[in-house]
């Protein structure tokens with residue numbers, strides 16, 4: 108049984124903030140709102156004030172605490188490595204513990220099937236896109252991210268006709284002596300982009316790996332974490348850790364930056380989480396490089412007129428320092444002319460359930476990518492997180508640019524010569 | 526007038542969304558980088574000069590202090606409401622209004638972040654030199670108010686040297702303009718210079734016209750390790766003596782190097798007791814010759830190693846050494862007093878010797894680094910305030926440090942300002958008549974002591990209006 112850290116558990120690191128203000132340069136909501144309450148420093152001051160009993164959980168405080176993408180950008184640049192993303196998670200749980208779930212999350216809690224909220228389920232579900240609620244199970248974080256009203260302008264892809272579990276067997280046998288790889292697919296890949304998941308399994312098998320795709324794996328928990336639903340995070344984590352224990356795997360590969368941050372980085376912070384699970388979590392780009400996939404790509408003849416592709420850093424990989432491997436993968440693709448863009452590592456604006464509560468801020472955060480995208484001259488912006496793909500495409504659509512947002516594996520699939 | 530009535534009237538000026546007297550907003554506007562804490566009564570976000578003027582007029586009417594605030598990155602408490610009042614945040618006034626490539630000027634609102642302006646002008650081949658270490662988040666309004674400096678000041682000067690003109694809301698709520706768009710301008714008093722460095726006590730800057738330079742074609746960075754601090758100091762004098770003005774001349778003393786050893790990709794051996802980072806900029810072909818010349822000059826001063834960066838990456842590695850200093854200091858002691866004294870640059874060795882003496886005399890560790898090229902030394906007194914009698918000891922040590930700087934004809938602050946943090950020491954540097962002259966300016970312009978009270982000068986019990 109795992110347990111989220113409480114606000115109290117963070118007390119010591121909260122006091123480590125020296126109020127230097129460095130985080131202002133890196134916090135996406137602050138760069139849009141330009142208000143101290145939106146930046147890491149401000150939110151930490153509020154967390155400290157709550158701990159000290161200087162203030163209660165008043166409305167304005169809740170608004171400020173809701174203004175966080177949990178992207179971790181501030182943590183990476185903070186001279187004292189104050190884990191604001193984790194602190195915000197704890198603050199949101201503190202708020203829901205004291206006040207109950209906020210209205211939006213209440214509807215959502217219904218969709219996730221918490222007993223207390225069963226009654227809201229039917230009402231909540233009525234708002235959901237019909238196709239979404241039919242195709243995507245109630246336990247999926249996708250509902251938390253995209254499934255609510257008030258976002259009519261958002262362009263969200265429809266779920267795929269059949270999901271990944273229907274397309275790929277639970278176990279694909281590889282060559283003896285080669286690694287056994289668990290594949291944590293995550294909600295987006297399972298239900299919206301199953302072809303990315305198929306591609307992933309296909310590549311892994313072709314490299315001789317055996318692939319284990321447990322069908323009862325669930326949501327990584329990032330959307331629940333982001334909405335302060337601590338109990339749900341714990342339930343999801345317990346389940347995921349358990350189902351992967353069903354087979355002896357050497358690695359647990361993800362092809363979604365958020366899921367990687369969730370089942371790897373976040374689970375690591377849970378009290379009682381099994382390190383033998385979290386230590387195996389690896390992003391596909393890192394794994395492919397380690398297994399010599401790049402060399403194979405580089406052996407291929409380069410095409411005469413390659414397409415220009417640039418790369419967007421998903422926050423959850425950037426903060427773990429995974430920035431080179433996906434780029435090297437793109438560079439190795441024989442039909443890709445890789446170009447860097449300005450602000451490649453700026454957040455797309457999705458941030459768990461952030462865009463649900465703050466669609467305008469989320470859009471403004473996303474819009475900060477446009478200049479770099481346009482000036483790069485790229486036809487495709489590739490990334491390693493389906494959430495970013497959706498958010499980037501939404502931003503691009505609103506701006507009327509011609510660029511297409513894709514997952515790196517989609518590029519492999521779409522453009523592979525055979 | 527009670528606060529709800531003031532809030533109502535403020536809302537009428539800037540809109541309800543831009544005023545808050547909620548506890549959480551008061552908390553998030555109660556600090557800056559000094560970690561002192563003073564709660565304001567109300568927080569206001571201004572969007573235009575007219576709004577600023579009306580807020581100040583209202584404040585005069587109800588006699589409430591107004592505290593201009595940029596990014597709150599100040600090191601001396603300048604933006605803090607020591608008597609409560611209205612914190613007036615200018616971060617949302619962040620438009621670059623004009624970049625004039627013919628006259629090499631730019632016109633900006635005060636909330637523009639320094640590095641943002643730098644990036645935008647550099648896209649056009651231009652250059653705004655002042656580069657405080659906080660440039661990625663501090664505002665130009667704050668830079669003007671504190672006359673911010675940075676490593677590049679050796680060659681290019683400080684904020685003051687780049688401000689051509691200002692639009693200012695006076696402490697009584699009038700809107701005035703100073704200077705203009707021209708390099709030459711002697712119409713009337715030089716009010717621009719009066720406002721630069723006035724720490725938000727004489728007016729609120731709402732527009733800034735800055736001077737730009739052509740962007741230097743290239744730069745080269747060198748790291749030199751020395752066996753003694755004297756060797757490093759002699760090198761600085763020798764470089765300047767040879768009539769070479771590098772872009773930057775940063776030094777780290779032995780204690781600083783001990784703090785960062787093993788944390789950078791560059792090896793810093795045990796017997797390295799000082800280091801210099803030298804950077805030159807200009808035309809590419811000139812740089813190699815300049816670097817060679819500098820090597821020649823410093824080699825006799827007992828260098829351990831000289832590393833000239835061949836690539837941008839290597840140059841980045843060298844700067845990394847400098848950048849990890851501040852965060853690393855935290856690890857030697859729980860409390861740190863960071864002072865930014867300045868002495869004439871030829872006196873840097875004397876000052877360092879004096880600091881070593883003070884350190885051993887009082888048994889507290891003092892870590893020094895900073896801008897050797899302009900004599901600006903960041904003196905860090907590392908202590909644990911929980912130790913008995915330490916607070917009093919620190920006070921004596923600070924007294925000695927400032928005293929030594931002033932005795933060498935230096936100043937108690939090179940770039941961070943006085944604010945609340947150094948009020949007690951101002952008299953060590955300025956005589957009574959000079960302080961009185963400054964006070965008379967303040968009183969004449971701000972009769973009700975509305976604008977940023979309780980800063981720079983020890984209060985004579987006026988201004989406790991809130």
Ligand SMILES: Cc1cc2nc3c(=O)[nH]c(=O)nc-3n(C[C@H](O)[C@H](O)[C@H](O)COP(=O)(O)OP(=O)(O)OC[C@H]3O[C@@H](n4cnc5c(N)ncnc54)[C@H](O)[C@@H]3O)c2cc1C
Nearest residue numbers: 595596597598599603658664666667670673674725730940
């Ligand atoms: C990590 C770090 C590194 C730093 N490095 C340097 C450095 O290398 N060199 C250096 O000089 N400083 C440095 N500083 C100090 C600080 O960044 C500068 O003093 C900066 O100019 C403050 O800008 P700000 O926008 O944060 O102003 P604030 O802190 O918000 O305010 C500072 C003062 O300016 C006044 N003010 C702000 N805006 C206006 C306005 N529009 N009109 C009138 N008054 C105004 C305020 O009332 C206050 O008195 C550093 C600070 C940090 C935290």
Ligand code: SF4
Nearest residue numbers: 124125127128130185
């Ligand atoms: S960068 Fe870190 S220490 Fe500095 S203000 Fe932000 S959270 Fe605090």
Ligand code: SF4
Nearest residue numbers: 134175176178179181
């Ligand atoms: S996690 Fe991201 S959004 Fe949240 S405070 Fe840090 S930088 Fe800002």
